[in-house]
Amino acid sequence: MSLYKRLNSPFWWIRLPAIKGELKPLRISSETTIKKQAQQLHDKLKAERWEVDHLDVKLKRTWDEAAERFLQETTHKRTQSWDIAMLKWFQPHLGGKELKDINKALIDQVRAARSKGVTPGTTNRYMALVRAILRKACFDWEWIDRVPKVGQLRDKGGRIRSLTHDEFTKLLAQLPEHLRDMAVFSVATGLRQSNVTRLQWKQVSIERRHLWVSADQHKNGKAHSVPLNEAALQVLEKRKGDHATHVFTYEGNPIVQVNTKAWRNALARAGIEDFRWHDLRHTFATWHREAGTPTHELQRLGGWKTLEMVERYAHVAPEGLQIAASRLDNALSGTYAAH
Numbered sequence: 001m002s003l004y005k006r007l008n009s010p011f012w013w014i015r016l017p018a019i020k021g022e023l024k025p026l027r028i029s030s031e032t033t034i035k036k037q038a039q040q041l042h043d044k045l046k047a048e049r050w051e052v053d054h055l056d057v058k059l060k061r062t063w064d065e066a067a068e069r070f071l072q073e074t075t076h077k078r079t080q081s082w083d084i085a086m087l088k089w090f091q092p093h094l095g096g097k098e099l100k101d102i103n104k105a106l107i108d109q110v111r112a113a114r115s116k117g118v119t120p121g122t123t124n125r126y127m128a129l130v131r132a133i134l135r136k137a138c139f140d141w142e143w144i145d146r147v148p149k150v151g152q153l154r155d156k157g158g159r160i161r162s163l164t165h166d167e168f169t170k171l172l173a174q175l176p177e178h179l180r181d182m183a184v185f186s187v188a189t190g191l192r193q194s195n196v197t198r199l200q201w202k203q204v205s206i207e208r209r210h211l212w213v214s215a216d217q218h219k220n221g222k223a224h225s226v227p228l229n230e231a232a233l234q235v236l237e238k239r240k241g242d243h244a245t246h247v248f249t250y251e252g253n254p255i256v257q258v259n260t261k262a263w264r265n266a267l268a269r270a271g272i273e274d275f276r277w278h279d280l281r282h283t284f285a286t287w288h289r290e291a292g293t294p295t296h297e298l299q300r301l302g303g304w305k306t307l308e309m310v311e312r313y314a315h316v317a318p319e320g321l322q323i324a325a326s327r328l329d330n331a332l333s334g335t336y337a338a339h
Helices: 035-055 063-073 080-094 104-114 120-140 165-174 177-189 193-197 230-239 261-270 279-290 295-302 307-316 318-326
Strands: 003-005 012-016 026-029 210-213 224-227
Touching: 003 035, 012 035, 063 080, 063 120, 080 104, 080 120, 104 120, 165 177, 165 261, 177 193, 177 230, 177 261, 177 279, 279 295, 279 307, 295 307
Parallel strands: none
Antiparallel strands: 003 012, 012 026, 210 224
């Protein structure tokens, strides 16, 4: 039957045969318990789908349908949980709207709303998701005829906030032991927050002085091998035996959240403002540049995908180029005096 009931639902459900461009029949809830209303919706959908199949009329598609299909087709993405979170934010702005009504003016309004209180880079990530979904709807699914322009904000390289050595010492003095160990380990290795909280002993080799992050756990999609310095090894030696599988735990349980009241209170007591956990990674990179670590080495140590991402830290250590600049001293010796 094309109109039927499900045991786990109070609503009438609609089943219609697949039409051109679909791989399986349509099965949707009418979202009504009244059979007459469900039948009306059924007849309306059936007529619309007949026009698509026989008259080349495009079916009316909504943002919600596009977002759902996009998630179904991108289950392989390591960052799908982020996509889901971003799509929740878009719901009040784009939910229920037909794709044909999503134009540049509406997208500009959404971008302006998203840009309030966040960095340009964050806004651009949200808008990149909109563009990806609309491009799928146009080029892959043929639901719309064109993709409206999705503009990006000018990103001046992203936010970089790092601690001085004195600030870091003050912060460590205020942190509880489990967060102090994680903070030291984060600055020592440059690992992202999720790679620290999820770190398991099977990823670590203290004897070989390195750990590895598998491709499916690493943001850039490639396996990442991390050499361990003395600070990182000291933390690992201290944590040995606390838990059978996970390196960082609290009261016997793996730690899943670091942006806690204890973290925020420690920052306040240390007098540190405008600082997030991810900024420990910025601190790792900044201190390496100040110590003279070359860009290509820092890229490998931190697991950045491109050199451009590491170049953001070049300005903190201009003295690192002093040796290179001095290579012309002999060639230019006496040149200025001669004139």
